[in-house]
Amino acid sequence: MRSSSKVAKIGAVLVSFSLLCLAHVAATTEDFDIKEDYEFPEAFKFGVSTAAFQIEGAWNEGGKGESMWDTYIHEHPEYTLDHSNGDIAADSYHKYTEDVKIIKDLGVKYYRFSFSWPRILPQGTDNKKSKDGIDYYHKLLEELRRANITAVVTLFHWDMPTPLMDLGGWSNPKMVDYFLDYARFAFEEFGDEVKIWTTMNEPHQHCYNYCYYIFSVLQSGTYAHYMLLAHAKAYRLYEKEFKPRQNGRVGITLDAFWADPKNSTDPLDIEAAERYRQMRLGIYAHPIYSNIGDYPPLVREIIDTNSRLQNFTRSRLPVFSKEEIELLKGSSDFFGLNHYTTYLMSHPTINETWTIPSWDHDTFVRMEQNLAWPIPGADWLSVYPPGFRKLLNWIKNNYGDVPIVITENGMCDFGGLKDYTRVSYYNDYLYQVLLAMYKDNVNVEGYFAWTLLDDFEWTDGYATKFGLYEVDFDSPERTRRKKLSADNYRNIVEKRKIDFDYIKQPKMKKLPYQTPEEENTV
Numbered sequence: 001m002r003s004s005s006k007v008a009k010i011g012a013v014l015v016s017f018s019l020l021c022l023a024h025v026a027a028t029t030e031d032f033d034i035k036e037d038y039e040f041p042e043a044f045k046f047g048v049s050t051a052a053f054q055i056e057g058a059w060n061e062g063g064k065g066e067s068m069w070d071t072y073i074h075e076h077p078e079y080t081l082d083h084s085n086g087d088i089a090a091d092s093y094h095k096y097t098e099d100v101k102i103i104k105d106l107g108v109k110y111y112r113f114s115f116s117w118p119r120i121l122p123q124g125t126d127n128k129k130s131k132d133g134i135d136y137y138h139k140l141l142e143e144l145r146r147a148n149i150t151a152v153v154t155l156f157h158w159d160m161p162t163p164l165m166d167l168g169g170w171s172n173p174k175m176v177d178y179f180l181d182y183a184r185f186a187f188e189e190f191g192d193e194v195k196i197w198t199t200m201n202e203p204h205q206h207c208y209n210y211c212y213y214i215f216s217v218l219q220s221g222t223y224a225h226y227m228l229l230a231h232a233k234a235y236r237l238y239e240k241e242f243k244p245r246q247n248g249r250v251g252i253t254l255d256a257f258w259a260d261p262k263n264s265t266d267p268l269d270i271e272a273a274e275r276y277r278q279m280r281l282g283i284y285a286h287p288i289y290s291n292i293g294d295y296p297p298l299v300r301e302i303i304d305t306n307s308r309l310q311n312f313t314r315s316r317l318p319v320f321s322k323e324e325i326e327l328l329k330g331s332s333d334f335f336g337l338n339h340y341t342t343y344l345m346s347h348p349t350i351n352e353t354w355t356i357p358s359w360d361h362d363t364f365v366r367m368e369q370n371l372a373w374p375i376p377g378a379d380w381l382s383v384y385p386p387g388f389r390k391l392l393n394w395i396k397n398n399y400g401d402v403p404i405v406i407t408e409n410g411m412c413d414f415g416g417l418k419d420y421t422r423v424s425y426y427n428d429y430l431y432q433v434l435l436a437m438y439k440d441n442v443n444v445e446g447y448f449a450w451t452l453l454d455d456f457e458w459t460d461g462y463a464t465k466f467g468l469y470e471v472d473f474d475s476p477e478r479t480r481r482k483k484l485s486a487d488n489y490r491n492i493v494e495k496r497k498i499d500f501d502y503i504k505q506p507k508m509k510k511l512p513y514q515t516p517e518e519e520n521t522v
Contacts, residue, residue: 038434040496045446047110048103048468049408051157051201053086054455056116058093062132065122067159068169069458080461089456090471091478096140098480102469103452104147106486107493111149112407112448113140114157114201115190117182124161126181134189141193152407152448153194154253155183155234157201170207170223176230183234187242195248197238198336198407199231202255203284208359221303221317221359228287228328235331252288253336253407256281258387258394259345262368268347272365275302276345277394279363285335287320289399293329294320302362310357334445335395338408341380342387343367376421377412378457378464385428392436392444403445406433410450412457412464420505422468422485427498434498449489453480 040046059070069086077083092099103111117124119133144151156179160169164178183199200206207223231252238250259276261269275298278286282296294300295317303317310316320328346366354361369375373382388409395404411425426449436442454467462473468486472479488503 035431035498035500036438037497038431038438040434040492042496043445044496045110045405046108046493047112047152047446047448048106048108048452049112049448049450050092050114050452050455051154052114052116052119053089053157053159054451054457055090055092055099055453056119057086057088057091059085059087061093062119062136063122063130064116064133065118065124065130066162067116067118068162068165069159070118071162071165080459081463082461084456084461086456088478090453090473090480092453093136095478095480096136097143099452100140100143100147100149102480102482102486103144103149105482105490106452106468107490109148109150110152110196110446110448111144111452112152112154112198114154114159115186116159117156118159118161121161121182121185124164124178124182126185129185137190138193141190145193150196151194152196152198153186153190154198154201155179155186156199158206170226170230173226176226176233179230180233180237184237187238187246191242191246191248195246197248197250198253199234199250200227201253201407202338203227203231203252204280205255208280224283225318225320228284229324232288232324232328232331236327249333251332251334251336251405252284253338254281254284255338255408256391257340258342258384258391259365259367260342260387260390262344262346266346269345272347273345274298276343276363276365276367279359282398285395285399287325287328288330288332289335289402290329291400293325302364306357306362316357334403334405335399336405336407337391337395338450339388339391339406340409340411340450341382342370342373342384344370374421376425377414378460381412383411383425383428385425385432388429389432389436389440392433392442393440396440396442401443403443405446405448406444407448408450409447410466412460412466414463415454415465415470417470417481417483419483419485420503422483423488423503424505426485426489426492427500430492431498 053067053069058064073080073085077085115137116133119136120130122128122130141151164175167174169175203224207227235250238248242248256277259273261273263269278296278298279302283299286296287293300317304315307315344367348364348366352366369382370384373384375382392404395402409429411422413419413421430447433444433447437444449468451466451468453469454462454465454471456462457464457466468483468489470481470483484503491502492498
């Protein structure tokens with residue numbers, strides 16, 4: 001009952017968002033079967049992405065400290081689908097030279113990867129450094145330089161050092177200072193070799209999926225608040241002290257599913273979809289990319305209202321000072337975007353079982369998948385390419401002509417070298433990028449495929465596969481083998497266009513998705 005009352009109160013705030021959404025439906029809907037021969041500009045940045053914890057392994061080598069994931073998965077192996085961990089992963093710590101070779105074979109000129117915070121600073125603080133960890137990243141960067149590949153480095157891709165997690169992680173305001181110290185050291189030590197940085201990867205997923213659901217940290221709004229401030233302070237540090245002589249760029253990577261209203265003519269579903277977008281993406285993007293800064297008015301209204309109804313003395317979403325609002329505004333040289341899938345959103349009509357308080361209860365949306373959309377791997381990822389174009393338009397319509405770098409996009413399955421489904425996914429999603437660029441004038445300047453290698457996929461362990469290259473996790477050598485999707489992606493990069501006929505699934509196979517056994521017998 002309280003939630004229904006809340007929605008009635010904030011309905012007026014949603015009207016302008018709903019109209020904006022409706023105004024661009026026609027602009028982002030197109031006959032998906034008709035393909036025009038667009039080309040990616042010569043300056044378009046093609047790359048591939050990975051993350052330290054997911055591929056490096058060597059969890060206790062070279063003076064590396066433990067991350068929150070090392071500690072937690074060792075204590076709770078049942079929290080991954082296959083009871084696995086990241087101790088060895090793809091063993092890129094030892095096989096980085098081989099990995100650089102296959103990156104070069106893809107033809108891309110950019111490689112996005114992350115530094116492991118505890119590999120460099122074993123306790124999380126800058127009073128103790130690991131020479132072996134620092135040397136490892138210098139060697140990797142040198143190998144990339146020799147291959148003429150530009151490094152794009154993420155400072156924080158979820159592997160919080162355990163000693164800092166023990167202090168409360170991002171719910172502790174001191175974490176802003178600890179992250180700033182880490183960023184300063186990274187800029188000083190590696191800034192002559194790295195010219196493109198992202199401070200953080202997917203703060204929403206870190207706050208919501210992992211720290212809330214897995215690590216039982218309830219103050220997700222507080223997490224978001226201090227992650228944003230840490231990002232902004234690191235950006236301003238680079239801007240003031242390092243950019244004048246290193247001349248690099250710094251951004252942040254945000255993630256977003258596209259939210260489609262389940263019933264496109266129902267105002268409540270339209271509002272639900274926009275509510276989801278603002279609560280999941282706008283809460284991070286608006287303080288940085290909007291002209292007015294601060295949290296989106298809708299988000300502030302929802303959480304403040306719910307906090308009062310839940311008898312909190314103050315809002316569960318902290319308040320930025322005027323100085324902090326200005327600190328955050330414009331604190332990114334590009335909009336890093338990760339996107340994988342689309343969900344249908346509707347206004348709940350029955351009492352849901354959300355925890356109160358929670359982000360889900362605040363958002364107050366029922367999300368579901370369209371049963372007509374294929375699901376080739378993990379059950380959360382259904383394939384709906386037009387959602388990508390809609391999302392890119394939404395960013396432009398809300399934040400103007402900000403340069404967008406797609407820092408992750410990809411699809412998981414359950415393995416197999418003849419991954420025709422992944423070939424189609426990349427073709428179709430990249431085509432939506434082209435449509436956004438050419439039809440809608442969205443400023444997309446780069447695209448990074450997720451991911452180079454099959455890797456440790458967090459709570460999925462090694463059950464699902466995202467890689468362009470297969471990794472044999474049963475082999476001590478962690479043998480890499482190229483998939484069809486790698487050849488297809490290389491062709492796109494080389495030709496600067498999508499050849500939908502370059503790799504075609506044999507006509508005898510009628511089903512859109514196959515088991516690994518079927519794929520390997522074609």
